[in-house]
Amino acid sequence: MPNKFFLENYPLYSKANTDWMNSFNNIKLNKLPKPAIHMHCDVCASEQTFNVENDYEESEGNYNIEGKIIRAKYICSSCAKGERLFIVRLFNRIEKTTDSKGGEVEYTYVSMEKIGQYPSWNIQMDSELEKMLGKHSDYYKKGLTCESQSYGIGAYAYFRRITEDIIDELINSIFDLVEGEEKKEEYRTALKKVKETKITEKKIDVVKDLLPVSLQTEGINPLKALHSALSAGLHGKTDEECMEQAEIIRSILVFLVNQTMKTKEEKKKFTSGIKKLLSK
């Protein structure tokens, strides 16, 4: 099966495109990749690696992938008992481009969607996140439920609402991670401006360029990404378009909340470790 991210994260009936070209019906089921995945194992009660144990069957001589169904049974590599089952439908996707002479050319690629998954798509929450979200965690679960049904508009609305509810707390807690007196002073001034507005996008706009490096990842500033996902809005958008933005908002919230907590925790441990050493 193609893609680890697809298996771990995609809800049912959400279409994923691959770059496997299938213009000559050359894609064979038994040649498809079988990546290991990392998911929660109910038996181990923790995150584990799962591997596929079955072959993707194929009737001899029939290579047309359109409408083919793959069943992939994954087994936990730690306890060899925990199971994850995926049923995936494959279908062709036609893409048109123009060639060097300006003529139209069609290429066929493979796309897929999950049509079944057991245990059902995970709407279990990360415990750290549940702690920080507190009373808002209900909305988070509802957002995940919408996502699992590909109701992008609903998911977007719930994740946006959570952002609005926790933005002040989040921005305040980021302050603790700002390094250096000069930067802290800059952030303090920004915090005053944040209090002057009720609009979430404006609050984020004020602090987004002051985000500490410890909260940036691979050159991405999550606050900037959050800002643009929120600004995109719901208006006139399809479920599919909203779903993309909803996923961005959710993953940024999870990242920021976890990262802020983790960094604070590490700082605390470091300080108390140093104190212990010094008191010896």
Ligand SMILES: [Zn+2]
């Ligand atoms: Zn296990």
